[in-house]
Amino acid sequence: VEGAFPQAWSQQLPAGWQARWLADPAAVTAKGTIPEAALWSLADGWATALARQRLQPFGAEALLGRLAPWAAPLSRLFGGESTPAVAFPWAVSPWVLVLRNRADLVARRQEGWELLLDPSLKGQVVLPSSPRVSMALVGPRLARVERLRAQALAYDERHGLNLLLSGDAQALVTPLQRVIPLLRRDPRLAVVLPESGAPLSWQLLLRPAGQPPSPAGWLQQLWSPTLLQSLMLKGWVPPLPRAVLEPVLRSFPAPMAALLLPSDGLLQRCWSLPPLQAQARLDLQTLWDAAAP
Numbered sequence: 600v601e602g603a604f605p606q607a608w609s610q611q612l613p614a615g616w617q618a619r620w621l622a623d624p625a626a627v628t629a630k631g632t633i634p635e636a637a638l639w640s641l642a643d644g645w646a647t648a649l650a651r652q653r654l655q656p657f658g659a660e661a662l663l664g665r666l667a668p669w670a671a672p673l674s675r676l677f678g679g680e681s682t683p684a685v686a687f688p689w690a691v692s693p694w695v696l697v698l699r700n701r702a703d704l705v706a707r708r709q710e711g712w713e714l715l716l717d718p719s720l721k722g723q724v725v726l727p728s729s730p731r732v733s734m735a736l737v738g739p740r741l742a743r744v745e746r747l748r749a750q751a752l753a754y755d756e757r758h759g760l761n762l763l764l765s766g767d768a769q770a771l772v773t774p775l776q777r778v779i780p781l782l783r784r785d786p787r788l789a790v791v792l793p794e795s796g797a798p799l800s801w802q803l804l805l806r807p808a809g810q811p812p813s814p815a816g817w818l819q820q821l822w823s824p825t826l827l828q829s830l831m832l833k834g835w836v837p838p839l840p841r842a843v844l845e846p847v848l849r850s851f852p853a854p855m856a857a858l859l860l861p862s863d864g865l866l867q868r869c870w871s872l873p874p875l876q877a878q879a880r881l882d883l884q885t886l887w888d889a890a891a892p
Contacts (some may be wrong), residue, residue: 603640603802604618604802605830605833607830607833608821608826611826616817619636624641624642624645625645627649636807637807637813638804638805638806638810638813639804639805639807640689640803640804641803641805642800642802642803643673643676643802643803643872644729646676646686646805647676647677647873651676651685653807654685654806655807655808655810656683656685657674657684657685657805658806658812658813659812659813659815662687662815662821663687665839666688666837666839667838667839667840667841669838670691671684672873673686673688673801673803673838673871674687674688677871677873685805685806686803686804686805687803687813687818688801689804689821690776690835690836690838691801691802691836691837692774692775692776692801692834693775693796693797693798693800694727694732694772694774694775694797694798694799695773695790695791695792695797695858696712696714696715696771696772696791696793697760697763697771697773697778697788697789697790697791698770698789698790699764699766699769699788700769700787701770702789704719704770704791705789705791708793709794711791711794711795712737712793714770715747715772716737716743716747716750721749721750722749722751722752723750723752724752724769724772725751725752725754725755725770725772725773726750726751726753727754727756728754728757730883730884730887731872731875731883732772732798733747733754733772733887734747734883734886735870735872739883739886744887744890745892747890748887748890752767752768753768756772756774756777759772760773760778760781763788764785775790775792775834776800776834776835776836779832779833779834779855780832780833780834782855783852790858792858792861792865794868795868796867796868796869798869798870798871798872799869799870799871799872801871802835821837821839822843824847827843827844827847831847831848831851831859832851836860841860841863844860845860848860
């Protein structure tokens, strides 16, 4: 999807390979519209919606084994431990709260996601387009979801940054990756990654059924310090062991490095969002609809 893959890495594809950008991930997930491609790069929510017969085992077992252990469930798309790995998790980003010109709320950052419910943000918050992510921030209780929905200006994390930068919104919930490139040049912005943890957004490579093996040499570049620095400057953080990432982050400003690689304790309090069964999806949607202003 356009803007959802780092140019620094795509430019290093081997001969015979080239990146092609799609305007909408639905072009991959929609039945009967399978793009000709040897690899797909999708966010985890889109990847888990794919029918498994459209995928084959990813291969590259040695490289998958070098990822951080907590990436393993994503490589199986949340299947059991005996399920073959069908995805290569290449980046992970926590959802964060971004505030514009709100030093008063930044000073209360220890309140975490509760800041979303502050009366001063009524009608000033851009929430995720996913009701599930929004409800994960405050809990699936009607009264709290009603309060959250009353705060919303829009539900659009992809374009919400424009609303924030223009001053139409004062707060935005978005994956950290999208805001990292702006932090150095826009002092109006501050990021809150709550100590209580946050939902995680993953980027995955997938191998469509019938396609040749992935280029192992290109995948291995993910461990290159030079490429890692380029990726992390753009907010892309591969799920690699801390010992691999920390040396690269030493050249980053300390506040930014702490966002890109939080403490182990904070990371353990973050969580991924596995696919829901149909009834659970219906229950959440019913709660969301009931909480509409």
